[in-house]
Amino acid sequence: MSGFQLIVRGLLAENPVFRLALSMCPAVAVTTNVKNGFLLGCAVVFVQVMSNLTASALRQFVHQRVRVVIYTIIIATWVSAIDMIMGAYLPDLYDQVSLYIKLIVVFAIIISRMELFASKNPLIPSLFDGLGMGLGFMFGLMMIGAVRELLGSGQLLGFDLLGTKPLLIMILPAGGFFVIGFLMAIFNTVLKKLGLGAPPAGGHH
Amino acid sequence: MKKIMLIAAMLAALATSALAGDGLTLKAGSFADAHSIEVEFLSPLSGLEGLEPSHWRVVEASSPDIALPLEKVELAPANPNAARLTFRQNLDMGQPHQVTLASPRGSGKIEVTRNMLAVLLTLFLSAAVINNYVFSRYLGLCVFFGVSQHRDTAVGTGITFTLVMTCSGILSWAVFQFILKPLSLGFLQILVFIGLVACLVQALDTILRKINPVLFKKLGVYLVLITVNCIILAVPLLIADRNFNLAESFFFAVGAGLGFAMALYLMANVRERLAVARVPASFQGLPIAFIVCGLFALAFMGFSGLSLF
Incomplete structure (x- = not known):
């Protein structure tokens, strides 16, 4: 597959949030507005791409039996890096998402891409796979964030659009679950219409 | 001569204390x-x-x-x-x-200071229901949706998770307070905690296999799920972040674990019914589970009004 196809696959057919249902925790937690979704999305893209590249570069040296441990350490290293970078340069925004940035370490999506793709492919395809999955995740987070911000506080990216708060519940915990449920259903329907495969089983990890 | 000086000193002391009022x-x-x-x-x-x-x-x-x-x-x-x-x-x-x-x-x-027991009870209840991990902190969703299909598995997972969360909470508290903090290695907490949890799960796996094979057969499968799980890692991170003491850490971890187990059990009950309900095609599977979860979260918001002490 070409680089472009790899990215599109990550965005649509194998979108980590809506299709694979992986790493949902932050998808509900930080997405009360678009900006937070974007910020966490950036962190995930960074960690996914760097971890993919590292795993791909080291694929000849990592023994099959210890790979999970090695991968976890690689991810934890990159997560610590982005955690410190964001804490230093974006302290205000960081305060709202810090716990979830640390928890990127246990995102199933990252280790599963390393295991399924980067450990078997050279650097360049791994880079695009990481980009695709990371951007797919960011896209999912920003979609959820947009719906919740618009309906919950009548704003988009901090600009007042509606002048009223139509559904306050959307920025509360319950709203996050509702939005994801509905967006997943819409995603499934649209992809089925486009003929891009049946809904995956999903739900594990 | 010495005696006179002693008496004078005593008199002086008496005088100052009388000047200081009624000595509250x-x-x-x-x-x-x-x-x-x-x-x-x-x-x-x-x-x-x-x-x-x-x-x-x-x-x-x-x-x-x-x-x-x-x-x-x-x-x-x-x-x-x-x-x-x-x-x-x-x-x-x-x-x-x-x-x-x-x-x-x-x-x-x-x-x-506040009554310690009241503090601990508040922490426990707050971790279990008011800030329930699943419904208001949104942690552990992967496992939550993965194993809440049947009641039996939900109970098994709930017990195992509570056990591991408590052990890892206490252990990481000790490591953070006695090793990382004195050496100002706080920035290593992610790496250290994840290693700690992995070791703990491996140890629990081995110990359980030796001393209680029956229980191991029941719970062993869920142990595998635990190592890389956000709900387990979040407990040590939150404990370190808030600077809890030992007792506080313990009650916080147990509360979080039991809250998760309860959420899992509730959800499993609903999903067993959902399996035989008629759900629109595009909502089948996860979408409807998310919406049910949203309804639960709505109900749990009621607990946020609960203020104890």
């Missing part, structure tokens, strides 16, 4: 409500002269330079030995407060 001595203090502290003396108070707001100085132990503004001092309603200090703003009852009295009638200093 502070005994103890406690939080009366959100913005007042009740201070008890060893002897009854006859009046409030010399105990006006200007004679008191109350600070939080963590910021001893900022005196909290006192609004008034009055006699406590039930206890003749006590005075009640009312403040303009709400007190942070989680913090120990230092109360200093400097007045002609006596001086002294006491520390006021």
